[in-house]
Structures are given as structure tokens and as C-alpha cells.
Amino acid sequence: MKILVAVSKAPDTTSKVSFKDGDTKFNEDGVQWIINPYDEWYSLVRAVELKEADPQTVIHLVTVGDASNDAILRKALALGGDEAIRINADASDSYNTAAQIAEVAKQGNYDLIFTGKETIDYNAMAVGSMIAGLLDLPYVSAVAKFDLQGNDAIAIHEIEGGEETVQITLPAVISSTKGMAKQRIPNMRGIMAARSKPIKVVEPIASDNLTEIVQYELPPAKESVKLIDANNVEELVRILHEDVKVI
Amino acid sequence: MSVLIYIDHSEGNIKKSSLEALSYGAALAKKLNTTAEAILLGTVKEGLDIAGRYGITKVYHAADQAYNNYDAQVLTKALLPTANNAEVIVFAQSALGDAIAPRLAAVLNAGLVSGAVALPETENGFVVKKSVFSGKAFAKVKINSGKKVITLKANSFGVKEREPANAEIINISAASSESKIKTIKIEKIEGEIPLTEAEIVVSGGRGLKGPENWYLITDLAHSLHGAIACSRPVADDGWRPHHEHVGQTGVQIAPNLYIAIGISGAIQHLGGVNRSKTIVVINKDAEAPFFKAADYGIVGDAFEVVPKLIEAVKKLKSEN
Ligand SMILES: Cc1cc2nc3c(=O)[nH]c(=O)nc-3n(C[C@H](O)[C@H](O)[C@H](O)COP(=O)(O)OP(=O)(O)OC[C@H]3O[C@@H](n4cnc5c(N)ncnc54)[C@H](O)[C@@H]3O)c2cc1C
Numbered sequence: 001m002k003i004l005v006a007v008s009k010a011p012d013t014t015s016k017v018s019f020k021d022g023d024t025k026f027n028e029d030g031v032q033w034i035i036n037p038y039d040e041w042y043s044l045v046r047a048v049e050l051k052e053a054d055p056q057t058v059i060h061l062v063t064v065g066d067a068s069n070d071a072i073l074r075k076a077l078a079l080g081g082d083e084a085i086r087i088n089a090d091a092s093d094s095y096n097t098a099a100q101i102a103e104v105a106k107q108g109n110y111d112l113i114f115t116g117k118e119t120i121d122y123n124a125m126a127v128g129s130m131i132a133g134l135l136d137l138p139y140v141s142a143v144a145k146f147d148l149q150g151n152d153a154i155a156i157h158e159i160e161g162g163e164e165t166v167q168i169t170l171p172a173v174i175s176s177t178k179g180m181a182k183q184r185i186p187n188m189r190g191i192m193a194a195r196s197k198p199i200k201v202v203e204p205i206a207s208d209n210l211t212e213i214v215q216y217e218l219p220p221a222k223e224s225v226k227l228i229d230a231n232n233v234e235e236l237v238r239i240l241h242e243d244v245k246v247i
Numbered sequence: 248m249s250v251l252i253y254i255d256h257s258e259g260n261i262k263k264s265s266l267e268a269l270s271y272g273a274a275l276a277k278k279l280n281t282t283a284e285a286i287l288l289g290t291v292k293e294g295l296d297i298a299g300r301y302g303i304t305k306v307y308h309a310a311d312q313a314y315n316n317y318d319a320q321v322l323t324k325a326l327l328p329t330a331n332n333a334e335v336i337v338f339a340q341s342a343l344g345d346a347i348a349p350r351l352a353a354v355l356n357a358g359l360v361s362g363a364v365a366l367p368e369t370e371n372g373f374v375v376k377k378s379v380f381s382g383k384a385f386a387k388v389k390i391n392s393g394k395k396v397i398t399l400k401a402n403s404f405g406v407k408e409r410e411p412a413n414a415e416i417i418n419i420s421a422a423s424s425e426s427k428i429k430t431i432k433i434e435k436i437e438g439e440i441p442l443t444e445a446e447i448v449v450s451g452g453r454g455l456k457g458p459e460n461w462y463l464i465t466d467l468a469h470s471l472h473g474a475i476a477c478s479r480p481v482a483d484d485g486w487r488p489h490h491e492h493v494g495q496t497g498v499q500i501a502p503n504l505y506i507a508i509g510i511s512g513a514i515q516h517l518g519g520v521n522r523s524k525t526i527v528v529i530n531k532d533a534e535a536p537f538f539k540a541a542d543y544g545i546v547g548d549a550f551e552v553v554p555k556l557i558e559a560v561k562k563l564k565s566e567n
Contacts, residue, residue, distance in 0.1 A: 094349065
């Protein structure tokens, strides 16, 4: 089994979100970068579990970005990836990112390609689906449980108001969400081993940036809260019914 | 070149989020001086002419049961010939829409904006506002390609019925392709309203102490005909199922009313709920950060306040 896990760097969830250059750029000052939680906690850890069950399994990591991404690749290697590939391009547009990863995937002949459900910064939920489209592979999104069964995979994924269990013929692209695996912390042995694992840098293929962010906005500031006495819940109900008209 | 809206359905019913997408697509077509058309792959119980009410002139329908299955690969191929004739293709964000839209965009080499929260601005290029950083900010994204794909965030435009009108239905037979995904079973949570479609959401956090106290949340939700949600540790500890977990790493919602009970309001939680139109917070700690993001608040013990609140809601409902 050969698995490709796409990982992306993302600002730590407690980062202050602010912008610069006339609100056209994300202000990275003081931002701590982490591996996008969906990629790390779910995709990668599940891939490592599959490798633990079958040591023949090979896990490659791929990211699109400049050398500032090497730190998250090292951490992902420490968690259990065998080799990392960094495509030296700007990951600002989902299509371009997917096209780059699809190219690497095509050359590597993977049985499984894992992506996170989305990145917590741009929330596009797009890269996995696009890779699948570019490679004409089956795709299941928001997978919360994943197992192999012979040459197939069994996945449980989230749908509106419930979940669906599907059987997938491999190769396939899977986007992971909570439930797939339990978060792990790299151990000392993993960290030591990661130092000598390769990070291969490849140059991007020609591709288009079909979209660009032209402006950011912060949500309008909330007016301060109106407090209602705990002994007067009727007043809250009245406000919601008569003034706000939501109930 | 028209605006094409994808109609998503489940168990024979058109999803409410798709009615919103129809309304949005029709408004966009008007802005672009073109027609709004829709496509439905699969079978539904309702007559599709009702799409006319939302401003749609034509509905292409491939009534093949094979298209009722969740398989983005098959559905994208079936969609392609019709999508080729459209300038903008609109989807509602949903489990299926999120799987098809980017794929279609990639195959068409069309720029994608997912999670749009407003109609595109067309004065200076084609610019779509979407929510980013898990609800902590918005970005205006310019699509530079001729073809465009948009997925619409639920509850950001609203379902808008116009005058009664019937859409013309055009039966198509989309070529079916081999499916590599087989549905084994579907489990729906009976009687609960899907979180992303709910107009009212009642949510509980660790302040409720344990799963045995969840009747406070479900009773209040039921009295308001709302859906139920929870904070992340509540799902992590197995008190509630994962799909009820809202926040930056859970479901992101924008109901008209969000009532948070015993939730501290951590930044990761707020990210998923701060687009709610009205937020009510019930927390015994007056310093809980959630009060800063709330419209209305009650400082008090949930175990005392919520039963009273349920009574007051029931009283209101019985009087109206
Ligand atoms: C990478 C990352 C991602 C995360 N993603 C999410 C996410 O998507 N969603 C999410 O929710 N969290 C997320 N978290 C966790 C988040 O940081 C908080 O830990 C979590 O939201 C806290 O949940 P809580 O408010 O239920 O519990 P607590 O923080 O323990 O708060 C409980 C609250 O209940 C109140 N309370 C106690 N007793 C009562 C009572 N009797 N009556 C009334 N009030 C009472 C307390 O005053 C307190 O404010 C994430 C964290 C990380 C690091």
C-alpha cells in the first residue's frame, strides 16, 4: 500500500486574525504555524495506523509552498511519514495547489491519497475533490472512519443529518475529518528519525491561478451584550419573539 | 451563457439549501442579464416545475436512480455536458455539493469560490465574498477565469420565492459511467433537524457536567423546533455524537438564533458560530468570553435557568 498524505501549514487556531497592506494580506506577525489539524490529527495519524497494521505500507507527504513549510514537514515526518515532497510554488489558489499535487500523485502511483476536509484558514474544502477530478479517481469527503478491506476501502463519512457507509474501489482520494484517528504527539524516536528522512523539493508544473483574494474584511464588531436577569427569563423570550422575531 | 444551479436532494426531497441556491442563482442571473437554469440528477418526489417560483426558467432533469447515490465522480461526468454551456455554476454547500463543485471546477478549468456569503460584485471583475479563517474573517475573491463555480454557505442568502411561475422541464439522459463507490448503509438521526439547515440551534458545553443532563438542551431545542449542537470537548468525551460539534474544527453554522449553554466561548468555538444572527449565552460565569460575542446573555446556573426558559417558551408557543 502506497499512501500520499497532503499536508498544509495553517495558522494556530488561537492566532489573532488581522490584515495588512490595506487589508489585502494576512498579517503573519506573531502567528505560530501548525500542521492543518485535519491533515495532522486525522489523515496522517490514520495513515500511520495503517502502516502499523501493515509495515509494507509507504507514506509520502506532500505540501505546496516555500521553504518555510519545511518545519511542518519535519513534524509530519516525526509522526510517521517516510518521505516528504515539497512542491516549490505558492499555494494561494485551490486549483493550482490541486494541480501540483495531482502531478506528484500521478508519478507516484499511490493507492490512497489523503487530504484534510479543509484548511482552517481558507476553508475551501476543494483540494481533495479537485485532485480526484484531475486524476479521475473516486472521492469521498469528510470521512470519519476508514478501513481497508482487501483491495477496497470501507469509509464512514458525514452527510446532512447523519452518516453514510460506503465501499470504495482503490485507488481513491479521501478527505478526513474528526473521528478518523486520535491526535498523537511525536515521540523522541520519531523526532530523531525525522532528521534523516528526505524532504524532496520539486519545481511546480505550469498551472493557472484562477482566483485571487483582493480584499479581506473582519466581521463587524458586536454591540455589547444585553444582560437579562436570571429570574426574568420571560423577558428574554419576549425579546426573541417580539423584538428580534426569531422565535 | 446562463447561470446553472445544481439541485441537491435526499430521500426524494429537494434540500432546503438547494432552494436557497436557486434563489441566489436567479438573483445572480438577473445581475448578469442572463437566464437561470437548474439541473437535477436523480429522482425526487416533487414536480420540478416549482423551481419557477424561485426564478428558474428551465430545469434539466436526468431521472436515473443511479444518480441518487453519493458519487462525485459519476455525478460530475453526468453534469459536464450541461455545465459546459453555463457561465456560472452554483451549488449549495452540502456533503455532496462540496464533493462535486471543486471537481467540476477543476475539470472545467473554472475558478472556484466555496462558501460564498453574498452575491458576486460584478462592477470590477467578478468578485465573491466568502468566509475565511473558520468564520473569523471574510475574503473577497476575484475569479479570473471565464467559467466560474460558486458554492453558497447555508443561510447566507435566504430562500426567496417570487411570483408563481413554472419552470420548463427538459429531460436529459446523461451518459452514466462506472461507479467505484457503493453505498452500504445510510444512518440518519431520526427526528433531528440537520444542523446546517436549522434556523434555531441550541448548544451545550462542558458546563452541563455530563450526558445525563442533555435533556436540558434537547427539551429546549424541541420546544423551539431547533437543532442541537455542542462544543468540541463534549463530543470528544463521547457525551454527544461528533456531527453535533460546532466550531472551527467542527460544523460551521449561521442560524437565526444560537443559544449557547455552559459554553465558555473559546476562540475556536466562536469561529464556527459567530455568523449566527442572534446569539444568546447562558453561563454562570459573568467573565466567560462568550458574553463578548453575545447579543443577549443570562448570568446564571443552567440547571436553574434552562428549565424556566423551557417553560416560558412553551407558554409562548401555546399562546400563539
Ligand atoms: C486546534 C483546536 C481546535 C478546536 N476546535 C474547536 C471547535 O471546533 N469547537 C469547540 O467548541 N472547541 C474547539 N476547541 C476547543 C476550545 O479551545 C475549548 O476548549 C472548548 O470550546 C471548550 O468547550 P466548553 O466551552 O464546552 O468547555 P469549558 O471551556 O470547560 O467551559 C464550560 C463553561 O460552562 C460554564 N458553566 C459551568 N457550569 C455551569 C452551569 N451550571 N451553568 C452555566 N454555565 C456553567 C463555565 O463557566 C464555562 O464557561 C479547539 C481547540 C483547539 C486547540
